[in-house]
Amino acid sequence: MLSLTALSCGYDGGTVLHDVTLTVEPGHVHAILGHNGAGKTTLLNAAAGLVPATSGKIKLNGRDLTGRPPHHVARNGVRLVPQGRRVFASLTVAEHFRVAYRPARGRAAQWTPQRTKDLLPRLSERWSHRGGQLSGGEQQMLAIARALLGQPTVLLLDEPTEGLAPAVTRQILGLIRPLAEDGLAILLTAPQPALVTDIADQTTVLRSGRVAASGPHEHPHTLIDALAIGELDG
């Protein structure tokens, strides 16, 4: 289980996230909702070790990851699929797989290249294409593949459907629930509740870097209200 407890962090001495507490468990999808600038990306980047905590704790299965560098956090099983995909424009799909694949130490890898290709068959069809030649949806699939090949226990997905056509959005969202059912703990951000209604177990709404509401996703109306209350001030 990944837990953030009273986490605060920011940039250049300014605070963006204030006392954020949340958890995500294996088999569950926890959605972070919020308007532009609410701090969703900052939250995932902090969980990945990219933005250092100024106070609070980040723990994975009780192990303290607070202040640990991103490569250490990733090696412990917390893998980020960043906003904007960030695939390598000049590397082929095959090369992405080769670079990303980390067979698990001392146990069978859950995500072998073959299993990852079976989940995302489109990538097999684009095997020799470079990252920069892929469509947005294909890049998103490749970014997800890159994270899975690192054998995660926690997957952080930052606005995975941003800029994608509705059909591709459905395809990407369709991957998330099965990945959770396979045992992953998934924390994902989304700008609108509608996108995650069918896949989230738990939802947290951020406003101006603070938790405005949090609860099981069976009560999305409360959460939608929390999003709508007041100005769209992030």
Ligand SMILES: Nc1ncnc2c1ncn2[C@@H]1O[C@H](COP(=O)(O)OP(=O)(O)OP(=O)(O)O)[C@@H](O)[C@H]1O
């Ligand atoms: N690298 C950075 N340096 C300084 N300030 C930043 C940096 N990244 C984000 N911020 C600021 O932190 C605040 C939260 O931004 P963040 O990207 O986390 O929000 P978000 O909810 O993910 O927004 P969006 O939906 O637009 O992606 C904003 O005020 C933003 O300007």
